[in-house]
Amino acid sequence: MSKTPKSHGRLTARPTLQPREVITDTPALVGSWVAQIITLFPQAFPGVLGESLTGKALQDGLWRLETYNLRDYGIGKHRNVDDTPAGGGAGMVLRADVLENAITDARRAAKGAMPLVYLSPRGRRFDQAMARDWARHDGVTLLCGRFEGVDERVLTHFGIQEVSLGDFVLTGGEIAAQAMIDASVRLLPGVLGNAESAVEESFATGLLEHPQYTKPAEWQGHAIPEVLLSGNHAKIAEWRKAQAEQITKARRPDLWEIYKSKET
Numbered sequence: 001m002s003k004t005p006k007s008h009g010r011l012t013a014r015p016t017l018q019p020r021e022v023i024t025d026t027p028a029l030v031g032s033w034v035a036q037i038i039t040l041f042p043q044a045f046p047g048v049l050g051e052s053l054t055g056k057a058l059q060d061g062l063w064r065l066e067t068y069n070l071r072d073y074g075i076g077k078h079r080n081v082d083d084t085p086a087g088g089g090a091g092m093v094l095r096a097d098v099l100e101n102a103i104t105d106a107r108r109a110a111k112g113a114m115p116l117v118y119l120s121p122r123g124r125r126f127d128q129a130m131a132r133d134w135a136r137h138d139g140v141t142l143l144c145g146r147f148e149g150v151d152e153r154v155l156t157h158f159g160i161q162e163v164s165l166g167d168f169v170l171t172g173g174e175i176a177a178q179a180m181i182d183a184s185v186r187l188l189p190g191v192l193g194n195a196e197s198a199v200e201e202s203f204a205t206g207l208l209e210h211p212q213y214t215k216p217a218e219w220q221g222h223a224i225p226e227v228l229l230s231g232n233h234a235k236i237a238e239w240r241k242a243q244a245e246q247i248t249k250a251r252r253p254d255l256w257e258i259y260k261s262k263e264t
Helices: 054-058 098-110 129-136 152-158 174-185 233-252 254-264
Strands: 033-039 063-069 118-127 137-143 161-164
Touching: 033 098, 033 174, 054 063, 063 098, 098 137, 098 233, 118 174, 129 174, 137 174, 137 233, 233 254
Parallel strands: 033 063, 033 137, 118 137, 118 161
Antiparallel strands: none
């Protein structure tokens, strides 16, 4: 557990009734994007988020990571966080009273507009548009479920939005949380070295990304398409768009239909 930093210059202090685990040796700058994670496994963070561009941005204070350990809010001597499902059935369900205290503490520390999200396979599927929306906010609060899930009353009481990483089931929400945070953080100003990277990649225009090539010009009998070596930027842009359309139409007809509908 780290102590809450005192306010100094752009540094900010966030009062809380419950100690929370934070990523140490990183500045908490006023206005930096914040990812709050409510989880039974705070040690899983930052994980891969601490590497590469997201890791550098974390160290530079462009975004902030706060974890709230559900076990700290557990009940009784053994810090119980779950109980058997009402009505019977397999597995365990995270308790409403435990979740209430953790969520209340996180929301009390939240600054500005921060969506409150439960990572659930029955939720709306996460996509690039949602990542952009989160990046425009001041941060996001993610509740990572475990076992058979969480008490439904918590979702209703707090008006929590359910979001899914895809049509499959994970053992918990931590991996999904890291993926969603990565997708959002990389869209923050100053995180990517080349701002155009976020404009040209898959889903940015509704299409999958065109093929990419680099040196050597010929490898194992395969040559880089001549148009990419021509220096004619108009022709290159035309080729890349045509390739993106062809790949999207073949691989993601659902995206292709949406793309075409917007053209009419």
